[in-house]
Amino acid sequence: MTTLQNEELWSNNSFVETTSLSEIKLKNRTIHMKHDEEMNYNCKKCNIIISAHNKDWHNYMCDKCFDNEYFIDNSVNCATLDRII
Numbered sequence: 618m619t620t621l622q623n624e625e626l627w628s629n630n631s632f633v634e635t636t637s638l639s640e641i642k643l644k645n646r647t648i649h650m651k652h653d654e655e656m657n658y659n660c661k662k663c664n665i666i667i668s669a670h671n672k673d674w675h676n677y678m679c680d681k682c683f684d685n686e687y688f689i690d691n692s693v694n695c696a697t698l699d700r701i702i
């Protein structure tokens with residue numbers, strides 16, 4: 618029975634503990650922020666102004682680019698910026 622050994626290996630996985638605590642705290646700060654709070658960043662794709670929330674939780678992308686990246690939808694693109702602004 619090698620499955621028991623595997624389970625032990627995974628239960629001892631220290632991934633959670635090694636994840637930077639300060640990084641988690643930083644991200645917890647922005648997860649409840651609105652999408653238009655602290656608009657101090659730029660989308661890494663289309664360069665539109667994005668919020669701290671988008672920086673941390675949308676992988677440095679505006680909502681549109683994030684959706685395009687992770688939910689392929691060709692009907693939406695960054696040309697529809699005026700909807701956001």
Ligand SMILES: [Zn+2]
Nearest residue numbers: 660663679682
């Ligand atoms: Zn964008």
